[in-house]
Amino acid sequence: MRINDVILRTVVRFVVFIILTLAIYLFFAGHYSPGGGFIGGLVIASAFVLLYLTFDIEKVQQGIPVDFKKVAALGVFLAVGTGFGSVLFGADFLTQTAQKFHIPLLGDKELGTVMIFELGVALTVVGVVMTIIVSIAEGDGD
Amino acid sequence: MTIHFAIIFPLLMAALIPFIYKAFTKVKIGWFVLLAPVTVFILLARLIPLISSGETQTHTYEWIPSLGINFTTYLDGLSMIFGLLISGVGALVVLYSIFYLSTKEALHNFYCYLLLFMGAMLGVVFSDNLMVLYAFWELTSVSSFLLIAFWHHRRASKAGARKSMLITVTGGIAMLAGFIMLHAMTDTFSIRAMIAQAPSLVEHTLFIPAMICVLLGAFTKSAQFPFHIWLPDAMEAPTPVSAYLHSATMVKAGIYVVARLTPLFAYDLTWFWTVMIVGLITLFWGSFNAVKQTDLKALLAFSTVSQLGLIMSLLGIGSLAFHVDIDATAIIYTQAAFAALFHLINHSTFKGALFMMVGIIDHEAGTRDIRRLGGLMTIMPATFTIAVIGSMSMAGLPPFNGFLSKEMFFTSALHIAEADVLSRASATALVPVIAWIASVFTFIYCMIIVVKTFFGTTEKLPQDRKIHEAPLGMLISPFVLVFFVIAIFFFPNVLATYILAPAMVSIYPGLASMQEMTPHVYAWHGFNTELIMTLGVVLLGFVLYRTLAVWRRIYNTLPAQFTLNHVFNRVLSEGENVSSFVTKLYMTSSLRHYSLYIYVFLIVIIGGYFIVNDAFRFSMANNAEIHVYEVLLVFMMAVAAVAMLFVQSRVTATVLNGVIGFGISIFFVIFRAPDLALTQLIVESVTTVLFLLCFTYLPAWKPEKSSRREKTTNAFIALFVGALVVLVSLSVLHFNEFKTISSFFENAYELAGGKNIVNTILGDFRAFDTMLEVVVLCIAGIGVYTMIKFRMRKGDDRHEN
Structure with missing residues (x-):
């Protein structure tokens, strides 16, 4: 049986970009307003889930040729790595620091190591959620 | 710093081996590996003059100073002996293994494990901190496990590896408990600091338990009765490993610990009795059982057990020096410890040579079963020379180093029999008798090694290959060892002055001067009792060897179910049964049961806490x-x-x-x-x-078929959990058992630079939790992935348990 899902397919093409933009906003906004690495990662993952629901697995994997297991591993590496990074500078494990920078076009912004940590969290969430969903979906269910 | 380098260097090499193996495929990597022991040996040898003048070297690298755990190395006479043995025998064994192992073997694994062991063993003998010592101690067990199981396709290798691991690690954990008790008594982990407080510790209630725990570790590692059963099974390892770990170095770690801690524990006579009696039993039992072996390596294994018992009992006798006044009588007992160290070195030389000899025979003839060997004397004259010299030294005959230390052993045994410092002097009268009987058996098995292998006819030898003398490369190492066997006999006092004397000060700090405690070793000491005992050993040994066929059947008198191996296997299988029974009681593979356990624990622990503390208090007024x-x-x-x-x-x-x-x-x-x-x-x-x-x-949705009683129980548990959560959430508003943490959140911007307090908690205040959660999440993801990708199909029988 073929489901008529023209509307879904058409809408998803646009909506996914909106969702991903939201995810990136949430990720950067996290320090001062609602958002953060975890929620950002979840939103990205949900955008991908939407893609997988709408199109078949092969097609999505052509579009996003990423091994999600590696994404998760990279995320854990970043999260744990920031912990050890502070040790290298003589501070306690997982000490976070921040510095104000002037970035052209964006103005004065604060950049902190917590950002790397949050990026690690986000990547792990995306990687793990997608690994679980894709591997369960790929198994033939016998 | 030198000593730190000596420990780290082999470990670094071990890490590099896989890369070297890949980079140089044409050259045997053994030559690279040889660099490690040779470097360490030269480094240590350069320090001999310093150590023999009575100096010591110590260097601390702070590791966990808050817990008193520092990587402190301490070089003194005792650790020098072991360091030289580890690196010296190590170099010879690596050289030998280059020719022994073919390039088809997984050489990178072999040398990686071997270097790992070398570094760990050097760590054991040079560490002054008990916790660091323990870490290295377990690392030697692990590397020994890996080396025994090197040919892991063989069933016996795996079984032997498991057995050695179980026994030595069990002992190791007991020893850890002992070390922690020592820490509780002395408030330090440094051995030297402990020894300084030793006399005042005897009265402490933990003194005897700590001693027993430490001895358990030492006895399991040094294959003392009744823990010796792992050593014969460990002979499944490649022969270079047997020569290195299981005769020259690792099994002597227990002896090292006993010698090192003698000045700490010897103040109580329990130490003397335990160490001496266990040593004597091991000495006798090992030599008695060696005679019945038909596999040359198993024979050597039991002989090692027996010789380790000899050294152990000598250390026991030596500890008596702490109970007599410091005068001539004390020197009698310190001589026993001197003999122990002397025999330790001698044993490494002749036993290492013998193991390499057996390796050569195994390599060339394809068997090491004495029932299939014979007449090799004319075919392999060089190997025969090694065997004769090694065996005669082991049997305690002149002109070889074994004779000297064996005579000193008899001297000490005779002294202890006459000792009047003990209340139970009559019991010690047995010591020379046991020593003598064990020596007779030692003589018999030495005869067996030489005669059964090299004399007689060549008929029984495997006929499928042309047997010839070993290549020169394999002969170098055993000949170097055999050279020492003879050289030490002729110049024992060189060894005594430069190597043994400083070690005596390590065992008896401040008891007497180095010169007083170092006896002059004579090859000819007159026609005394010791010499008569040796003559008796030779005579009776020869007679018993000729009549072996007659009395051999006494070995069958002990029924199989009473042997230690049987007991060990029984304990193991019963342990497996009990644990699998207990596990199956609650691991029902039903998710519903598992959630039930969680909820019941939640009710009991959280609910219990709130009831005990009377914390269920709330009012609706402020809601x-x-x-x-x-x-x-x-x-x-x-x-x-x-x-x-x-x-x-x-x-x-x-x-x-x-x-x-x-x-x-x-x-x-x-x-x-x-x-x-x-x-x-x-x-x-x-x-x-x-x-x-x-x-x-999931299978089709079926209505559940649980009984009414089960359903009611579940309903009650569900209600309880619900009620508990409601009550707890109402109560937390009025809960003031702990300090509030709201000040953190109110000042989040100053403390963590963020205005979103949820994220400052996640990323800063409780970042450690978040980090671990991320790790757990990743592990869960990998778990799901592997469960789906590698799950067992229907009809598969490759399950692990």
């Missing part, structure tokens, strides 16, 4: 007003929850579950927690997809 829409929302969620119990399909249940989840997120919105609401919404969507995906794997 905010309840709005109508809130009531409606709760009502909707409650209906969905109850309805879930009665629906007939999984999809409906999932949708109802979703209703509850979305209800919660609406509450988050109402209570102004936008990020929680957002998270809840997305989690809810993603889990719904997951649920639907998982349904393809």
Whole structure:
């Protein structure tokens, strides 16, 4: 049986970009307003889930040729790595620091190591959620 | 610093071996490996003059100073002996292994493990800190396990590796307990600091338990009765490993610990009795059992057990020096410890040579079963020379070093028999008798090694190959060792002055001067009792060897179910049965049962805590007003929850579950927690997809068939959990057992530089939790992935348990 899902397919093409933009906003906004690495990662993952629901697995994997297991591993590496990074500078494990920078076009912004940590969290969430969903979906269910 | 380098260098090499192996495929990597022991040996040899003048070297690298755990190395006479043995014999063994192992073997694994062992063993003998010593100690057990199981396709190798691991690690854990008790008594982990306080510790209640625990570790490692059973099975390892770990170095770690801690524990006579008696039993039992072996390596293994017992009993006798006045009588007992160290070196030389000899025979003839060997004297004259010199030294005959230390052993045994410092002098009268009987058996098995292998006819030899003398490369190492066997006999006092004398000060700090405690070793000491004992050993040994066929049957008198191996296997299989029975009691593979355990524990622990502390206190007075829409929302969620119990399909249940989840997120919105609401919404969507995906794997939905009683119990537990959660959430507002943490959140911007306090908690205040959660999440993801990708298909029988 073929489901008529023209509307879904058409809408998803646009909506996914909106969702991903939201995810990136949430990720950067996290320090001062609602958002953060975890929620950002979840939103990205949900955008991908939407893609997988709408199109078949092969097609999505052509579009996003990423091994999600590696994404998760990279995320854990970043999260744990920031912990050890502070040790290298003589501070306690997982000490976070921040510095104000002037970035052209964006103005004065604060950049902190917590950002790397949050990026690690986000990547792990995306990687793990997608690994679980894709591997369960790929198994033939016998 | 030198000593730190000596420990780290082999470990670094071990890490580099895989890369070297890949880079140089043409050259045997053994030549690279040889660099490590040779470097360490030269480094240590350069320090001999310093150490023999009575100096010591110590260097501390701070590791965990807050716990008193520092990587402190301490070089003195005792550790020098072991360091030289480890690196010297190590170099010879590596050289020998280059020719022994073919390039088809997994050489990178072999040398990686071997270097790992070398570094760990050097760590054991040079560490002054007991915790560091323990870490290296276990590392030697692990590397020994890996080396025994080197030919892991063989069943016997795996079994032998497991046995040695179980026994030595059990002892190691006992020793750790002992070390912790010592720490509790002395408040330090440094051995030297402990020894300084030693006399005052004897009265402490933990003194005897600590001693027993430490001895357990030493006895299991040094294969003392009744823990010796792992050593013969460890002979499944390649012969260079047997020569190195299981005769020259690792099995002597226990002896090292006993010698090192003698000045700490010897103040109590229990130490003397335990160490001496266990040593004597091991000495006798090992030599007695060696005679019945037909495998040359097994024979050498039992002989090693016996010789280790000899050294151990000598250390026991030596510890008596702490109980007599410091005068001539004390020197009698310190001589026993001197003999122990002397024999330790001698044993490494002749036993190493013998193991290499057996390796050569195994390599060339293809068997090491004495029933299939014979007449090799003319075919392999060089190997024969090694065997004769090694065996005669082991039997205690002149002109070889074994004779000297054996005579000193007899001297000490005779002294202890006459000792009047003991209340139970009559018991010690047996010591020379046991020593003598054990020596007779030692003589017999030495005869067996030489005669059964090299004399007689060549008929029984395997006929499928042309047997010839070993290549020169394999002969170098045993000949170097045999050279020492003879050289030490002729110049024993060189060794005594430069190597043994400083070690005596390590065992008896401050007891007497180095010169006083170092006896002059004579090859000819007159026609005394010791010499008569040796002559008796030779005569009776020869007679018993000729009549071996007659009395051999006494070995069959002990029924199989009383042997130590049988007991060990029995304990192991019973242990497996009991643990699998206990595990199956609660691991029912039913998720419902598992959630039940969690909930029951929740009720008992959380509920129990609140009841005990009388913390269920709340008032509704300060609560905010309840709005109508809130009531409606709760009502909707409650209906969905109850309805879930009665629906007939999984999809409906999932949708109802979703209703509850979305209800919660609406509450988050109402209570102004936008990020929680957002998270809840997305989690809810993603889990719904997951649920639907998982349904393809699940069997058809069936009505459950549990009894009424079970259902009632479950209902009660559910109600209790619900009630508990409600009560706890009401009570927390009035709970003031702990300091509040709100000051952190109020000052989040100053403390963590963020205005979103949820994220400052996640990323800064509780970042450690978040980091571990991320790790756990990743592990769970890998778990799901492997379960799906590598799951067992129907009809597969490759399950692990």
